[in-house]
Amino acid sequence: MSDQTASRPRRGPYAKSARRQAEIVASAASVFSARGYRGGSLREIAKQLDLSLTAVVHHFPSKSDLLVAVLESADSAHADSFQTDRRNEGVAYAVLQFVRRNIDRPEMLRLLALMAAESSASDHPAHEWFRRRYELTIATLADDIRQDQEQGRISNPRDPYSIAESLVAVWDGLQLQWLIDPNRDLVAAMTAALKDLLEP
Amino acid sequence: MSDQTASRPRRGPYAKSARRQAEIVASAASVFSARGYRGGSLREIAKQLDLSLTAVVHHFPSKSDLLVAVLESADSAHADSFQTDRRNEGVAYAVLQFVRRNIDRPEMLRLLALMAAESSASDHPAHEWFRRRYELTIATLADDIRQDQEQGRISNPRDPYSIAESLVAVWDGLQLQWLIDPNRDLVAAMTAALKDLLEP
Numbered sequence: 001m002s003d004q005t006a007s008r009p010r011r012g013p014y015a016k017s018a019r020r021q022a023e024i025v026a027s028a029a030s031v032f033s034a035r036g037y038r039g040g041s042l043r044e045i046a047k048q049l050d051l052s053l054t055a056v057v058h059h060f061p062s063k064s065d066l067l068v069a070v071l072e073s074a075d076s077a078h079a080d081s082f083q084t085d086r087r088n089e090g091v092a093y094a095v096l097q098f099v100r101r102n103i104d105r106p107e108m109l110r111l112l113a114l115m116a117a118e119s120s121a122s123d124h125p126a127h128e129w130f131r132r133r134y135e136l137t138i139a140t141l142a143d144d145i146r147q148d149q150e151q152g153r154i155s156n157p158r159d160p161y162s163i164a165e166s167l168v169a170v171w172d173g174l175q176l177q178w179l180i181d182p183n184r185d186l187v188a189a190m191t192a193a194l195k196d197l198l199e200p
Numbered sequence: 201m202s203d204q205t206a207s208r209p210r211r212g213p214y215a216k217s218a219r220r221q222a223e224i225v226a227s228a229a230s231v232f233s234a235r236g237y238r239g240g241s242l243r244e245i246a247k248q249l250d251l252s253l254t255a256v257v258h259h260f261p262s263k264s265d266l267l268v269a270v271l272e273s274a275d276s277a278h279a280d281s282f283q284t285d286r287r288n289e290g291v292a293y294a295v296l297q298f299v300r301r302n303i304d305r306p307e308m309l310r311l312l313a314l315m316a317a318e319s320s321a322s323d324h325p326a327h328e329w330f331r332r333r334y335e336l337t338i339a340t341l342a343d344d345i346r347q348d349q350e351q352g353r354i355s356n357p358r359d360p361y362s363i364a365e366s367l368v369a370v371w372d373g374l375q376l377q378w379l380i381d382p383n384r385d386l387v388a389a390m391t392a393a394l395k396d397l398l399e400p
Contacts, residue, residue, distance in 0.1 A: 033321075034321070035236075035238055035239070036235075036236040036238060036239055036318065038235055038236060038239050039235070039236055039238050039239035110317070110320050110321065113317040113320065114314075114317040114318060114320075116317070116376060116380065117310070117313040117314040117316070117317040117318075117376065117379075118236065118314060118317075119380065120310050120313065120314075120376065120379035120380045121233075121234070121310065127380070130380050131380050131381050134377055134380060134381065135381070138377075156396065158392070158395070158396065159392070162389065162392035162393075162396075163392075163396065165374065165377065165389050165392070165393075166370050166374070166389070166392065166393040166396055166397075168373065168377070169369070169370045169371075169372070169373025169374040169376070169377060169389075169393065170366050170369045170370045170373055170393075171369075171373065172369070172372065172373035172376060173368065173369025173370055173371065173372035173373040174365065174366070174369040176316060176317065176320065176369070176372060177334055177338075177365065177368070177369060179317075179320035180316065180319065180320045180327070180330050180331050180334060181331045181334065181335070189362065189365050189366070189369075192358070192359065192362035192363075192365070192366065193362075193365075193366040193369065193370075195358070196356065196358065196362075196363065196366055196396065196397050197366075197396050197397070200356075200396065
């Protein structure tokens with residue numbers, strides 16, 4: 001996302017290198033998802049792609065560099081749509097649309113849930129990434145909620161930061177319930193939770 | 201919990217065997233917590249206790265038997281106090297007391313969070329255990345909430361099952377936020393979430 005050139009079509013060796021990087025990130029996502037970060041190895045990620053370990057290390061010098069690339073890729077999907085939806089229709093609508101889009105990628109949600117739980121140990125290489133991710137997500141959402149309160153879109157008058165913490169929490173928790181039991185209706189559960197949290 | 205004799209003081213070989221089992225469960229909890237279930241091995245669990253692999257397998261024939269024992273032990277702590285608090289003071293009070301008691305055992309909460317995320321893969325040995333745990337927890341809590349609604353302790357008139365799903369979710373999610381960043385005030389966040397969910 002920070003690479004301005006990422007969205008331009010690429011040709012030649014650069015395009016090939018970007019494609020290779022994306023393949024390595026996808027392979028790492030599937031390995032970390034199956035074995036956890038600590039159980040996964042660069043060797044296995046390379047093997048899945050029929051690459052040498054050296055070829056992987058050329059793109060990602062360490063396993064933790066690769067983990068951060070995987071997390072950035074999983075986390076950034078649909079982020080722009082969320083902001084557009086939020087501006088146009090408010091937080092409740094944007095969150096529900098986000099949940100609807102995410103239902104198509106349970107493996108990515110599973111990976112994020114697993115990495116978040118693993119990373120709660122303070123010596124985990126993604127510990128700081130998740131700490132800052134929650135800090136930033138909650139602070140941004142609190143601002144969005146404050147604006148919705150001012151515009152009369154959210155009738156709950158309580159502290160926007162607390163509401164944002166609860167909203168992020170209920171979202172993580174309902175996703176976990178649904179990942180464990182896909183027969184649950186995640187959209188219906190999230191709709192009910194949003195009513196309780198935002199429209200008392 | 202299902203062993204009626206478990207609370208009686210034991211002497212002789214039985215006491216020794218029960219103590220040994222409890223030691224193995226504690227060692228397994230620390231190994232699974234550090235490496236995940238898949239990354240942990242019976243060999244490492246035995247080594248931590250200076251036991252042979254055969255001695256561990258004598259008590260727990262397989263790694264998944266041991267995992268279930270670890271989960272039962274982590275999950276059953278404080279369960280009786282919760283039911284007493286709930287009957288006497290209602291769901292909101294019981295949940296807050298439960299959270300306060302759990303703050304002293306972050307390692308157990310970390311383990312449960314990690315195992316829940318891992319177990320969302322349908323081939324994980326704890327998959328069915330977690331699916332039923334959520335099913336049962338939410339159904340029981342929905343009954344409790346219905347009773348609190350009837351007794352006027354909970355003013356939110358919406359569907360008790362949906363409220364129970366949201367409450368379990370917000371609880372998992374706030375715990376995760378606090379495990380990742382212990383500077384967060386889990387009790388304050390849970391108090392605010394309970395207000396929003398139960399007392400609109």
